Amino acid sequence: MAEAQKKALIAQLALQRAELSNSRQDLQTELSLSRQVQKSVRSHPKRWLIGSALAALSLSLALRRKKIIYTHLNKRRGLINRSLRLTLGLVRPALTTYAIKAAKDYAEKRLGPLPDNSMLGDPSQK
Numbered sequence: 369m370a371e372a373q374k375k376a377l378i379a380q381l382a383l384q385r386a387e388l389s390n391s392r393q394d395l396q397t398e399l400s401l402s403r404q405v406q407k408s409v410r411s412h413p414k415r416w417l418i419g420s421a422l423a424a425l426s427l428s429l430a431l432r433r434k435k436i437i438y439t440h441l442n443k444r445r446g447l448i449n450r451s452l453r454l455t456l457g458l459v460r461p462a463l464t465t466y467a468i469k470a471a472k473d474y475a476e477k478r479l480g481p482l483p484d485n486s487m488l489g490d491p492s493q494k
Contacts, residue, residue: 397403409416445453
């Protein structure tokens, strides 16, 4: 008779262990963070959408760059300054040609005759 009670107790203990193991697994899945977030998103989608939009907006505002304002570009230039810039812009090609010719003449005086070079204003070599 003791043997039958022992087997019954062992069977009852195994059944209780299985129930405890199942309830532990259910409790773990129920308390997991990802599971709770999924349930919350499914039950309150509008709240999550508004919250995510506000979080994205606040993050984008927090990480934006500071604007750099160049004040010297907004100055109004006077008549003399504008006419001087226009004149120099129109005269620049003539001044460049004159500077190249003067440099070539100076180099010829110091170093002797230079070979023809189309980059220095001579006719191109074809």
